[in-house]
Amino acid sequence: MIKIDMFSTADKVKGQGVGSAYLELVKMLKKHFPDDFDIVINDPKSAEITHYHTINLRYYFSTFLKKRGRRIGYVHFLPETLEGSLDLPKPIKWIFYKYVIAFYKRMEHIVVVNPTFIPKLEAYGIKKEKITYIPNFVSKKEFYPLTDEEKVQARNELGINQDKFVVVGTGQVQTRKGILDFAKLAEDNPNVEFIWAGGFSFGKITDGYKNLKLLVDNPPKNLQFPGIVDRDKLVKYYNVADLFLLPSFNELFPMSVLESFSCGTPVMLRSLDLYKEIISGYYEPFSTYDEMNASLHRLIDNPAELAELSKKSLAASDYYSEEHLASIWYEFYQKQAKEG
Incomplete structure (x- = not known):
């Protein structure tokens, strides 16, 4: 069984798509692969894979610990995609944007939620072979047509x-x-x-x-x-x-x-x-x-x-259903565990 530690605070702020995507993934993995993956949340103990869903500063420091295993980063945004979302003073914005890319560069592999991010991450100096595109999905048990x-x-x-x-x-x-x-x-x-x-x-x-x-x-x-x-x-x-x-x-x-x-x-x-x-x-x-x-x-x-x-x-x-994406995530984590 592969232990996957999900590092995330995405569900602490309501109304964010990042939080929804994180919750959907965790529920899907626990439901479909209970005998293959041991899913834990913000566990300080060692893990074979640590999947970073948010870019908290303490998470950045944790990337220097060997016990975190294979470091996977989930890229839901880039500095340029934050324009029009946050109103920050220019010096703080400059520092924050630099930090975002520094965080992504600490990852051993990155998952992007849309393929247009790949050339942009390459432009920031992240190699294409370290990037995998896996789209978001939703559960049809939660979102479905009413009569x-x-x-x-x-x-x-x-x-x-x-x-x-x-x-x-x-x-x-x-x-x-x-x-x-x-x-x-x-x-x-x-x-x-x-x-x-x-x-x-x-x-x-x-x-x-x-x-x-x-x-x-x-x-x-x-x-x-x-x-x-x-x-x-x-x-x-x-x-x-x-x-x-x-x-x-x-x-x-x-x-x-x-x-x-x-x-x-x-x-x-x-x-x-x-x-x-x-x-x-x-x-x-x-x-x-x-x-x-x-x-x-x-x-x-x-x-x-x-x-x-x-x-x-x-x-x-x-x-973009749970069933279709489940097999993609399964293969991804299996491959990352072998390379860890």
């Missing part, structure tokens, strides 16, 4: 009009998430109900916090901000949505998109290079605000097109 009757019940429970076309977005309230475009779309479409499930996971250091807080406290009448929503309730929001919309300008591998796919919710996303690499053909793309607005109107008027998008979501969810 029509259950959807009616969920709308009643959440206080949503049964006759309204509903657009849902989820994630942290950040500038890079395109939340201002989301709000403008609500203003321009008063007959549509908009919901953004998420909050300020990083508080006042969130980039653009003042303006975003003003929006959250005084939204358009047809835009709801229920705040950070627990996962068991989040599945209801995906299911009451006629359309899931994530207008982000910069993304990693958003768990929210995978969760929407798993619920069979039609998905509309801004055209980003990342999406073209990993989920091309499974969502409705747009580039500008005007395109987003026009696509929304077209989808509202074409239920058949929405139904086709729903089928594409379910097809995508099969590829």
Whole structure:
């Protein structure tokens, strides 16, 4: 049995995709491979593999201890992908960005959640052969389509009009998430109900916090901000949505998109290079605000097109399912243990 120590504080801050990805992985490994892997969390004792999910300073110091075994780093972000997320003074930002790369360079192998990170990590001086791409996944036991009757019940429970076309977005309230475009779309479409499930996971250091807080406290009448929503309730929001919309300008591998796919919710996303690499053909793309607005109107008027998008979501969810990714992770850890 291979002992794998998960070093992580990703689940301490609610509403982060990193935390969701970490929890999904741990549950999957314990469920599928109880006789192959001994999964422990933040265990100070020795391990054959230490998988670092977050870049805490004390974790960095631990990389110099031989008892940590094979050091695996999980790369969910790069310095440039943090732009639009955190508002830090320039000297602190410079130091933090340097630290992020220094942490990754302490790893003996790195797992990236999207393939576009690979050439960027190479540019930072990390060899390609030390990098493996393994996408995120979600459990279909947690995120799944509700029946029509259950959807009616969920709308009643959440206080949503049964006759309204509903657009849902989820994630942290950040500038890079395109939340201002989301709000403008609500203003321009008063007959549509908009919901953004998420909050300020990083508080006042969130980039653009003042303006975003003003929006959250005084939204358009047809835009709801229920705040950070627990996962068991989040599945209801995906299911009451006629359309899931994530207008982000910069993304990693958003768990929210995978969760929407798993619920069979039609998905509309801004055209980003990342999406073209990993989920091309499974969502409705747009580039500008005007395109987003026009696509929304077209989808509202074409239920058949929405139904086709729903089928594409379910097809995508099969590829990014727990069952498919379990075998990939199994082979990865077995190989890393042999090289340790």
